Amino acid sequence: METLQTTSQQTVHAPQQTNGLPKVIVQAVTSKKQLAQFIDFPHDLYRNDENYVPELFIAQRDLLTPGKHPFHEHSKLQAFLAFRGNEIVGRIAAIDNTNHNIFNKTNDGFFGFFDCINDSEVSQALFSAATKWLKERKFSTMIGPVNFSTNETCGLLIEGFDGPPVVMMTYNYPYYVKLIEEAGLGTKITMYAWKIIPQYMNDRPFRVMTVLKERLTRRNITFRSVNLKNFDEEVKNIHAIYNSAWDKNLGFVPMTEKEFEYLAKDLKMILDPDFGIIAEENGKMVGFALAIPDINQILRKIKRGRLFPTGILKLLLGKKKINGVRVLALGVLESHRKLGIDACFYGELMKVGRAKGVAYGEGSWILETNEMMNAAMRGINADPYRTYRIYEKEI
Template sequence: MWQVLPVNSKSQLKAFIDFPHALFKGDPNYVPELFIAQRDLLTPGKHPFHEHSTVQPFLAYEGNKVVGRIAAVLNRNHNQTNHQNDGFFGFFDCINHQEVANLLFSQAAKWLKEQGAETMIGPVNPSTNETCGLLVEGFDSPPVVMMTYNKPYYLDLLERAGLTKQVDLIAYQFTEHYNERPFRMTKILEERLERKGIKIRPINLKKFKEEAAKLREVYNQAWDKNMGFVPMTPQEFDYMAKDLKMILDPDFCMVAEHDGEIVGFSLSVPDINQVLINVKNGRLFPTGLLKLLFQKKKINGLRIIALGVLENYRKLGIEACFYGHAMEEFKKKKMKVAEASWILENNTLMNQGLLNMDAKPYKKYRIYEKAI
């Protein structure tokens, strides 16, 4: 009745990318992924992830109708960095039918086991440097840019298939009525940092390529102790930076320099999902591009997407200055809502810091695992 087949053609890849549009039809919180971006992400030769790793997508069919999808991911950089034999799954979407879900997970696990993997972890699409995590709390609003969304029943599908929680990822929300008290110290903190030779400044878009190379070094060092972290290759970081530059507002991207060397950075981006939610089936042509151009100025949301400081420079107030600048610009540009995401549940320093700023934990995402 059901069958799961590997994706081996352009038409199958198109069906793989488009399946969620039919599954989520009528869901007011569903934001379609851009077709071009998903196609390139999943195509060897188009995205640098494939230079070191392998992604094998699968489709579940009932007759000729697609009823589910999954991708098995062998991330060789992850295994080399963390000395593991892990496999991953991602891009999971499925009708509410346990047998279909079981077949998809079984097929992904079989493929991963053939590659030598001993565990299956996910969802990651295709790594923790991209979108990842299953939404388990906070279904009452759309996801912000580069965050995932799924039906509540996915939780049961995964757990009944034998997957168990590895870790939760928390998303925090600030509204326009945020408590300004914690940010009033920003100027004093900056003056104190400057006396130590540390300067906070906006990113220099005129030297973007040079800045991005320095930011990658900080990113790979500042996040290296996070669960399952995989350093980004120069090609991967450049690819992501090029994409982000298209929506970047330099007022929301700050760096910390010590004697001219970048020791930390924060990146916040306008929530482009407020526009993409109205782009039918993720197609920019013929009308999606116009929506993107004309509605971009109406965006009133922000995602604080990354904030990292080298270990020797932590607890000096740099992180507080980054948040202070972001919220100052948030207020100046009359934005309504900001999300800080994602934060590992066991990252006590970051979680407590956000709670101290009266940020509200409002969405929770989960990474699952299973021995195979």
């Protein structure tokens, strides 16, 4: 049987409460049964929240299982479940991201997959277990929530709880802010999600794009859509751009070839090639932009993230009805920035969105310190409608 990473401390007991409730016990996840409980806990926690979107069980299982996801080839994690009596009341994962620390020359530990009832005793017990695991590995800092890094879902939602999250974005109860800050964590970075409504957009991006494209053509920079018939080669080149264009972002860690291929394989199933735009100079890729359909419109209807027996039909039949997108990535090689390529990407994505009748788009996430991207969002009348935060503390 495959098992998760084990830890020397299998069980953590919290102090007995004075109100007569059973003590909180935190257990390390070491079996397939416990992993299933870890994945399913949020479904029960959010069962009355209409904005909750369940993760697909099979995707979460593979993400968290060594031998299934390439993250585990270079790093490790330990998942924990909190029990009060026989009831699961919280979960967390402590994460050792080796590649992050090598690339950034840091000594950071991480936490992720945090979900908890509104109870400080439970959250404190979970953070104590995660902190202990990280301290045993000599880390000096705990950062999160990240699942596993900024290349995957990350950040705590702190503003904008009035609707479901878009694809590959996080969602949580507002009280998580209190629980995390009570555990001694403070703000590391704030991130924004910008909502773009086509009917409120001005036409400036299209006018600018026309002028810029003429100028860029003179230096042999052209634009095209992703070629799905040559997908493997496209992924290889986009991977190189991704690792180069984002390398100075806070907390960035390069994706390995296997990690990027794993992500690309998943995205290919929902990708509309018209929303994948590539910039080339003399036939060599220098930038790309990617918007993906907001498949959360369908996933929120799939009970407990199970594709069978009916979830797969909802997925297949609902794909064509999706009317929203998320701008997942937009990057240009440093040598080709400030030429207007990014502005052309904005214009092209909006042009495609209007043609396809897209009702909304989300640009996310964008660091609060990224003045250029935030200014670009303001310039097209986008709304900074959601705010996320990554926390940290010394341990």
